[in-house]
Amino acid sequence: MSETDPFYSEEADGMSKRTQLEEYFSQSLEIDLLLRLCPDDEDTIYQIVDLLVDTCATNRKLLRIAGDDKPAEVVRSRFMKLNADHMLSKRQYELATGRRQKNDVIAYQIRQSFRPGEITAEEANKVGYELAMRFTKGKYAFIVATHTDRKHIHNHIIYNSTALDGTRKFRDFFFSALAVQRLSDLICLEHQLSVIEIKPYRERQKRTLYPPRESNRDRLCSVIDNILAEKPKDYEELLQKLEQQGYEVKRGKYTSVKGARQKRFIRFRTLGVGYSEEELKAVLAGEVEHRPRQKCPAPEQKFQMLVDIQAKLVEGKGTGFARWAKQHNLKEMSRTLIFLQENKIGSIEEMQERVDAATARYHELGDSIKASEKRLTEIAVLKAHIINYAKTRPVYDAYRKTGYSKRFLETHRTEITLHKAAKAAFDEANLKTLPKVKELDAEYSKRLTEKKARYPDYRKAKEEMQELLRAKKNVELFFAEEKSGAEKMKSR
Secondary structure, eight states: OOTTSTTTSGGGGGSOHHHHHHHHHHHHTTHHHHHHHOGGGHHHHHHHHHHHHHHHHOOOSEEEETTEEEEHHHHHHHHHTOOTHHHHHHHHHHHHHOOOOSSOOOEEEEEEEOOTTSSOHHHHHHHHHHHHHHHHTTOEEEEEEEEOSSSSOEEEEEEEEEETTSSOBOOOOTTHHHHHHHHHHHHHHHTTOOOOOOOOGGGOOOOOOOOOOOOHHHHHHHHHHHHHHTOOSSHHHHHHHHHHTTOEEEOSSSOEEEOTTOSSOEEGGGSOTTOSHHHHHHHHTTSSOOOOOOOOOOOOOSOOOOOOHHHHHHHTOOHHHHHHHHHHHHHHHHHHHHHHHHTTOOSHHHHHHHHHHHHHHHHHHHHHHHHHHHHHHHHHHHHHHHHHHHHHHHHHHHHHHTTSOHHHHHHTHHHHHHHHHHHHHHHHTTOSSOOOHHHHHHHHHHHHHHHHHHHHHHHHHHHHHHHHHHHHHHHHHHHHHHHHHHHHHHHO
16 A cells, blocks of 8 residues: 555544545545446445445454355455456446446356366466466456365456456357367466367267166165174164164164155165065074175166157258267167067068057056055955944944934034944945955955066066057158158159
């Protein structure tokens, strides 16, 4: 600061700290000029000055800025470096050009990353400054912030959309990102830093396989496997080790656990073979050997649907998409032919017969499963009515003996309502004699077992039907395109 600044002049001796700050920011930010240029923003300008003064005049040692606690002296020193250029550039542009955009871009951002362990934060900041200076040619105000919160040091470069002299704005030209990338690579090479080698498009490897997501059940099985490897003394010690791993354990008839980010508890008996309470206790007792759960990979789709190129071109797709679609169709059609050969399908008629048979099989199994589910629901409802009927019968008999008293009805309305509902359900089902609860439980268990046994066949039939339908659609689309191409050749 110069000797004329209020903080160091003789006039400041009798002034308070807050008054000194107000005088300082009024001079450094040229508040009088800003008020003349922006008379409509008077309130906003004074609010900004008050905020700056309050921040710099505080007695706190730490200030919360953007969610982080920063030393007050650091914040104060940065605020004291503000000047009118930060606020006047956009206003000067409006006065010089007469343009005022409704949706104005305030600033642009560049991110620049470096290989971990290759550069220090100070060097990265210098490289970022050089990139910003060479890209903006020193005509736009910019800030270079170097972050070290990740394994790789990186820069955030923010530059003003309006030039320093206020005569022009930055034009985000086509392929500007590519220009920044090439300039950054050039500067990094000059500083003997590594850059990403850009391969031609045809040589780039496309990632088609993604790491499988581990479900909560798979994670729980892995934790149990690790605990069993430590050979706990008994079942209770296993549960205690699970609790140490962050799981909430619910003990009772069925043991269930819940992880930190899980919404529901998971019962051991639902984890599969080898993880029920009885099986785990047998493993701990040394009666059987534990076999970790084997993850079954998802079945790979043999072939995909062909793309209707003509329809996509009508929708507005370009020649690039058409070129890709032709290659895709050739690849998927070759896979479709392999599928047809493996299944010994040699004609359209055989294809239709196989499709009809697979569809009929799929619907047959689906109807069987739906019928089982319907009967299971009926059994559950009937069982509930039988139990309610038996429990409420003494109350209903007493109600009948009172001559259907209204006072008695009001007192025992719930029991009487359940009894009547059960009797109505029996009449609707034309039940002359009520079945025993044990018989219903036996039938329910049998039906449930049959339903579960049909599911593998049902899923297999569904996959077979979908593959045949997909193959049929591909063949039809392929011949349609061939026919269309032949007709175009004849017309020429």
